[in-house]
Amino acid sequence: MTVKEIISEIIKKKKGDGGIKEVYFVGCGGSLGAFYPAKVFLETESVSIRTGWYNSNEFIHNTPKVFGKNTVVITASHRGNTPETVKAAELAHKAGISVVALTWSQDSPITKVSDYVVSYSFGDDKDIAQEKTIVGLMAAVEILNQSEGYDNYDDFLDGVKKIDGIVKQARKHVEKRAEAFAEEYKNDKVIYTMGSGAGYGAAYMESICIFMEMQWINSSSIHTGEYFHGPFEITDSQSPFMIQISEGPTRELDVRALEFLKKYGKRFEVLDAKDLGLSTIPASVISYFNHSLFNNVYDVYNHALADSRQHPLSTRRYMWKVEY
């Protein structure tokens, strides 16, 4: 079934009960981060649907009271076996709530406790339009369009059509920059990421999944609006930042933070969605595509950094190695 068909079936089932009123995106780490644009989409665009964005274990222990017949849980687990995520899906499934699980790994534990399973594209040749992030967004867009209508639906589909080409071009575009970045920052102990709007999730993922997890570099993802209310005081000529300049309504926030870095900082790498070619996507929906662009452009930097630090992205101290 396509995402569109899945959402259509869920809405049909819930029709007698009033349709979909709450959508919870539930996951852990990168799988949670990938849902950030979908959460911002519903939060911003919908007039009738509540949405939440929860770490799986937080969701299990702090389940919203509204959780019931009008609820949809959209969850993701790459290998389909993240214990907390499987448990969260199971909790929802047993309560009779519609669970849509995104996974790369068919026939995994999460598929046993979900009502619908969508597999996504992953790996070197992946189609960005079929990636977890866009699949999650597509579910949110279908929920909105089929529940209350969405004026920019066609624009959104146009964006989905374009994103793969844009990302692949952008990845080539940054190859040399990424190598220079890797040389410059290979000995740093801390690297911050910055972003805003629907693209902020990419900054979160880069910080926790790459710098902290895969490179053991200290990090935090700073919201460019929050930067001026605390975090900016750590800025000096030595502190390193990767800053996302998004396309869409919050671009102004990102540019303001960049101007500050230019004045008081010295070591920052700019990922500008405009420079990276995102602007061919319609303005009405462009902000929701920042995440896919940045997330996949970071990947070029990550490989270069791993090489220059001789610290492969697959190195772990604990994951897959110890019980926790």
Next chain:
Amino acid sequence: MTVKEIISEIIKKKKGDGGIKEVYFVGCGGSLGAFYPAKVFLETESVSIRTGWYNSNEFIHNTPKVFGKNTVVITASHRGNTPETVKAAELAHKAGISVVALTWSQDSPITKVSDYVVSYSFGDDKDIAQEKTIVGLMAAVEILNQSEGYDNYDDFLDGVKKIDGIVKQARKHVEKRAEAFAEEYKNDKVIYTMGSGAGYGAAYMESICIFMEMQWINSSSIHTGEYFHGPFEITDSQSPFMIQISEGPTRELDVRALEFLKKYGKRFEVLDAKDLGLSTIPASVISYFNHSLFNNVYDVYNHALADSRQHPLSTRRYMWKVEY
């Protein structure tokens, strides 16, 4: 007017339009962080009210479409002059939306663009029950109770009655520990905070307002559920953490992270709400009081750390000094 009276008047005004359906908590930095428990309260307890938690500038540029006659904006600015927050309040006020502003400074710019102003307690002799955090929570509790009813309303008021005494006792309790902490960590370049549930906002504030802003120490606030999905890989015998062990439904998450730190880390400071005396507050509402407890206990550590580092908490590079 009391918070209860303010909410009562707003609900009366909105009665013909269907009452309060959306509550947005809007602020910057510490003023945003202080609203975290109120946001989690409505997100968890309400079956009919949508809630959002926005940085003021994000809210201005990425305003939710639902924003209208059923919306309440609750905002805070300590001196009442944070430009983005004043602008967000003004935007709402001009759109005819009810704006409740929390401020310490009467007669400040934000009071001119808000429908209701609540001043809160601040400073060395402050009453914790009258602090920004509890005032924000009280607004959320009144909105819920007056809109749909709240079974634990009396328990909540009981908690409000007890919190000041608990916090003051807890602050004494940690005095010696805080001095030892300050000695041990005075030369560290990075200190992480960790937390979960409604208390997570205290970890966020400590990270951005104290470590980054007031001590120029690198930091990030790690959610204890997210810790195992990326961030935990930076844990070694040298990496420093301050971990909140909350009371309430997500305690299990915090304890799990602490067990990991005990096994693989060496340098961590534990703030345990149980040990700090929070348990006399009824179990039904206790989680919403973690924030006030932790936030005010951190303060004892912060002063000790500032002394041992000879870096006063009032030192700034940029705030109050340069244009940005």
